Amino acid sequence: MIDHDETFDNDPLAGIVRASRAEHFEPGFSDRVIARLSANREPELSTVLERHFLKIVPIAAAASLMLAAYNWWGAHETASSPIEAVLNLPQVTLASAYAPSVLYGAAATGSETP
């Protein structure tokens, strides 16, 4: 690394300057570096959760898309709107809303007579 043919090799001032360089940090420097490395390796809970969340997001998105496509494929001809088809919402009419089974439960429509 040293260029022996370069300038300042025999300069007394350069010698004085070179001799004044710092050689070390406080004792135990390498231990402190390794301790910092170890601390950096232990991830925080938020980092772990974020990492797992990022892994799950694409899978969840793909599953949602597949389910939506499946719903739409099965109901797009009968559903009144694309949203209903995608979400697979049951069709609600006035008659079905006031049906005795909805109002009083399944028991009300049975064979029980007053």
Added chain:
Amino acid sequence: MPDRTPDADLLASARAGDDRAFATLVQRYEPAVAATTVGMLGPGGDAEDVGQETFIRFHRSLDHFRGESSLKTYLVHIAMNLSLNALRRRRRFMLRFISRDETPIESAEPSVGPDGNVDADELRVLVRRAVAQLNEKHRAVVVLRMFDDCSTRDTAKILGLPEGTVLSRLSRAMKELEALLAPYVNGGAALPETTR
């Protein structure tokens, strides 16, 4: 007894997760990194923080180090970049929080011996103080060429400068240092001229 394992073997072990091998590399190159960060930032916490950060960054980039430059040059390069960043942060902090009216604290005059010279320890402190007085550009060149023994070519590469600029900055910086240190060396007489 110093560990004589070659760098390449230590690097391979460190890449495989051996912290002891990495610690040996830290011990081996601590002088080069300390010379850079203490030279640029002065002694104290900042220099040590930047020194630690240098090795942390190096550890992160272990897989990318291909040995195109020597390990020392590679580490000194990281240390110099981080030191320059720290100096910029320090300058912003000073501009924001320190009043311009504040005068710098004067340090005690060194004791001069009967021969007109100061002792070696005091001279070391004086030289470091003089280097700290150089402007950032000149200081970086002095630190790399004088403290780290980098070649002009490596210095130019690290600082992203032409070699001619490195030489002219070094020459100016040494003249400044000579003026700053003249009262303390050679009994206050000018240093002998050498080929520069």
